[in-house]
Amino acid sequence: MTDTTPRLIKKYPNRRLYDTHTSSHLTLADIRQLVVDKVPFQVVDAKSGEDLTRSILLQVILEAESGGEPIFSSEMLMGIIQFYGPYQGVLGSYLDKSIQTVIDIQSQTGAQSSEAWTAFMHQQAPVMQDLMRQYVDQSKALYLNTQNMFGLFGAKPPKKDGE
Numbered sequence: 001m002t003d004t005t006p007r008l009i010k011k012y013p014n015r016r017l018y019d020t021h022t023s024s025h026l027t028l029a030d031i032r033q034l035v036v037d038k039v040p041f042q043v044v045d046a047k048s049g050e051d052l053t054r055s056i057l058l059q060v061i062l063e064a065e066s067g068g069e070p071i072f073s074s075e076m077l078m079g080i081i082q083f084y085g086p087y088q089g090v091l092g093s094y095l096d097k098s099i100q101t102v103i104d105i106q107s108q109t110g111a112q113s114s115e116a117w118t119a120f121m122h123q124q125a126p127v128m129q130d131l132m133r134q135y136v137d138q139s140k141a142l143y144l145n146t147q148n149m150f151g152l153f154g155a156k157p158p159k160k161d162g163e
Contacts, residue, residue: 006040032060
């Protein structure tokens with residue numbers, strides 16, 4: 001029977017990460033490898049016990065984005081920032097499902113590191129971006145139409161020709 005208890009990694013004030021399972025210090029590259037290897041873990045502040053897992057994962061992404069070919073363009077990052085607020089849940093759910101779909105496809109095809117998979121994903125990126133843009137445009141139109149229909153926030157219905 002495998003142990004599903006996440007590895008406990010403690011972050012100390014000196015910014016060092018300590019894996020209590022292996023009794024060794026880790027780097028962000030080591031954390032990335034745990035993610036790639038699908039090893040469950042949790043990062044906590046050594047003093048307070050506060051969960052820092054998300055913060056450390058964001059640091060891993062930042063490090064990965066700084067080297068090589070980044071996944072996120074400046075425009076995409078600006079778009080994500082703009083989604084915080086009324087559409088935050090929609091974008092989070094969409095990204096979650098999109099990434100899970102890609103992971104599922106990788107698992108089913110066994111093409112995790114093949115050139116074919118990379119080529120396929122490069123071809124699909126514009127299609128996925130276009131679908132997301134259409135979805136956002138439709139959501140925006142629905143929101144504005146609802147706002148106009150009910151006169152929310154002082155909005156006035158658009159004038160019809162001849163008025």
